[in-house]
Structure formats: C-alpha cells, structure tokens
Amino acid sequence: MTAPAYRRILLKLSGEALMGTGSHGIDPDVLERLAGDVRDLIASGVQVALVIGGGNIFRGAGLAERGMDRVTGDQIGMLATVMNALAMQDVLERMSVPARVMSAIKINQVCEDYIRRRAVRHLEKGRAVIFAAGTGNPFFTTDSAASLRAIEIGAELLIKATKVDGIYSADPVKEPSATFYPRLSYDQALREGLQVMDATAIVLCRDHAMPLRVMNINEPDALPRLMRGEDIGSLVVSGN
Numbered sequence: 001m002t003a004p005a006y007r008r009i010l011l012k013l014s015g016e017a018l019m020g021t022g023s024h025g026i027d028p029d030v031l032e033r034l035a036g037d038v039r040d041l042i043a044s045g046v047q048v049a050l051v052i053g054g055g056n057i058f059r060g061a062g063l064a065e066r067g068m069d070r071v072t073g074d075q076i077g078m079l080a081t082v083m084n085a086l087a088m089q090d091v092l093e094r095m096s097v098p099a100r101v102m103s104a105i106k107i108n109q110v111c112e113d114y115i116r117r118r119a120v121r122h123l124e125k126g127r128a129v130i131f132a133a134g135t136g137n138p139f140f141t142t143d144s145a146a147s148l149r150a151i152e153i154g155a156e157l158l159i160k161a162t163k164v165d166g167i168y169s170a171d172p173v174k175e176p177s178a179t180f181y182p183r184l185s186y187d188q189a190l191r192e193g194l195q196v197m198d199a200t201a202i203v204l205c206r207d208h209a210m211p212l213r214v215m216n217i218n219e220p221d222a223l224p225r226l227m228r229g230e231d232i233g234s235l236v237v238s239g240n
C-alpha cells in the first residue's frame with residue numbers, strides 16, 4: 001500500500017451534511033458513511049481531525065432573525081456543533097476507531113476541553129479528533145474554526161466537504177451556468193466574493209498558507225482518491 005499523499009488533514013463537515021435528505025437532525029446512515037470514510041483514512045495512515053458544523057440543528061443568525069439575542073443564538077449554535085461531534089464520536093467508537101471530542105467551550109463532563117498539544121498527541125496516536133463548538137466565540141462560523149484548527153495542528157490540507165463539486169464563479173445551485181474553478185488563489189476567491197466559505201476562513205488560510213480543497217461530500221470514494229493524490233474538487237492556494 002503506497003503512503004497517503006497527506007500525513008495530517010482537517011476535514012470540515014457542515015451540520016447540514018449529516019441531515020441527508022432530512023430537513024434537520026442527523027441521518028444515522030449518512031453519519032455511518034462519513035464515519036466509515038474517516039475510519040478508512042485513519043487505517044490508511046492519515047491523521048484525521050474533524051470540524052463539524054451545527055446548521056442541521058441551529059444557527060445563531062437564524063435564531064437572531066426571529067428576535068433572539070445574537071450572542072445567545074450563537075451559543076446555542078455552538079452547542080449544536082457539540083451534539084453533532086458527540087454523535088460522530090459515538091459512531092466512530094462503535095466502529096472501533098478511537099475518537100476524542102475537544103470543545104472550545106468548557107463542558108468537560110461531556111467532552112475534553114480543546115488543548116492544542118493534547119489534540120496533536122491524540123492525532124499522533126491515530127485517534128480521530130473532533131473539534132466542537134467552533135472557535136468558542138460568537139459571530140464566527142465553523143468554517144473559520146476549521147481554518148483556525150487546521151493551522152494550529154499543522155494540518156497539510158484543509159478539506160471542506162460540501163454539497164457542490166467545488167468552487168465556481170457563482171453559486172452553482174443558483175446559477176447552473178457558473179464556471180467551475182479546479183484551482184484558484186485565496187485572493188481570487190476574496191476578490192470575486194465567492195461565498196463557498198466565509199471570508200474570515202479564507203483570509204486565515206491565505207495568511208498562514210493553509211491549502212484548502214473544496215469537494216463534494218457525496219462523491220463516491222472522493223476522500224480515498226484524494227489521499228491517493230487524485231485532483232478532486234477545487235484547490236485553493238497562494239497566488240494573486
């Protein structure tokens with residue numbers, strides 16, 4: 001078996017990805033499939049860290065639109081990400097994959113506090129590490145948390161697995177004629193206002209030269225093919 005193309009990656013999954021065809025919550029079959037992908041990556045020798053969103057349960061912006069204090073809404077949203085993280089940990093452990101949830105918010109009767117050095121040790125020991133509660137601060141998203149944690153742990157690649165095949169000149173869901181970008185620079189994504197990932201997350205990746213790949217969560221075998229060095233989705237790297 002050839003060595004994987006990457007030693008350590010961070011995989012960002014939206015909460016929505018866990019819904020499957022549902023309108024909210026977690027589809028156990030989807031969770032099982034995603035956990036199986038993580039298991040296979042770790043078995044191939046890749047150290048895998050995860051950031052899972054909470055959009056299948058709550059988003060602060062949505063709660064605020066209906067009158068809730070935004071900070072409170074974001075705190076609820078961050079707790080939603082903890083729920084998803086615990087669910088992922090449960091299914092990984094039932095697959096005999098050691099997994100640790102490390103939260104940016106102190107809830108250490110439910111999961112570990114996020115401590116960077118411990119996260120790295122867990123990864124070095126072949127454990128899946130699931131970062132929960134995003135950055136721990138309101139007004140951010142788990143995309144930004146994914147960029148932040150990828151940089152902190154020295155990941156070689158940040159993968160945003162989402163609902164489209166990569167980055168386009170416009171939202172391909174709204175504009176089917178949009179042009180696919182197999183490769184682009186962070187500055188191009190910012191200049192063109194490409195909304196696939198929030199600007200904070202993209203700027204963090206740019207400023208710390210964190211390669212970012214956006215790919216379709218539903219493309220079969222996409223992750224193992226990517227680890228074998230195939231060019232999947234869109235790659236965002238430094239440049240003008």
Ligand SMILES: Nc1ncnc2c1ncn2[C@@H]1O[C@H](COP(=O)(O)OP(=O)(O)O)[C@@H](O)[C@H]1O
Pocket residue numbers: 013014015016017053055161162163164166167168169170171172173174194195196197
């Ligand atoms: N330029 C773009 N290229 C690709 N996707 C885009 C773009 N602009 C907006 N999108 C939308 O962004 C979505 C991915 O962002 P987001 O919904 O935050 O993902 P997720 O919920 O998977 O984290 C895609 O499903 C797509 O509809």
Ligand SMILES: O=c1ccn([C@@H]2O[C@H](COP(=O)(O)OP(=O)(O)O)[C@@H](O)[C@H]2O)c(=O)[nH]1
Pocket residue numbers: 013014015016052053054055056058059060061073074075076077078079080081133134135136137138139140141142143145
């Ligand atoms: O650092 C963070 C990360 C997340 N959130 C809140 O948690 C919600 C769920 O995260 P996100 O929307 O990123 O989930 P996804 O879109 O990936 O499902 C967000 O909407 C925010 O309200 C936050 O306040 N700070």
